[in-house]
Amino acid sequence: MFKMQQILNRRSPHLILSLMMLGFITLTAGSYLRPGTVRLRCCESVSRRNFDFNITQYRIQREMKPCVKAIILYTKEKGPLCVHPKARWVPQKIKKLLSAAHLPQHLIEFLY
Incomplete structure (x- = not known):
């Protein structure tokens, strides 16, 4: 435990970079598994009114x-x-x- 505190106190650039990469990989690895939104082009309401268009x-x-x-x-x-x-x-x-x-x-x- 004491050794870990010494490493963290020195703020080793390799450790910080490793932790950042681990966080990035964790965040992006599962992103493709999230449900996406589907945009529909459809009628959500209708009209009974007559019109004179072609x-x-x-x-x-x-x-x-x-x-x-x-x-x-x-x-x-x-x-x-x-x-x-x-x-x-x-x-x-x-x-x-x-x-x-x-x-x-x-x-x-x-x-x-």
Whole structure:
């Protein structure tokens, strides 16, 4: 014990450097094991309000917290918009989009 105090009292540069490196290795060694954050790009709220933008495509979003069940309509003017899947006007917009793609009517009914 006395010898250790003598070494610490001399403040050996090698001991200080060794302790610093040990601390650094201890701090960085486990950092990859920590859970990372995942940023989601999804609708967390929806609107029932109708709009008059040109729709280029759509996507159905399933509910998985914090994301809510939604239809994402991609527009030329505003980009993606989150709408309520049960809004009355949504099926007509999607059918109009699909019919503009020149798909057969039975396929349009099947897709939506």
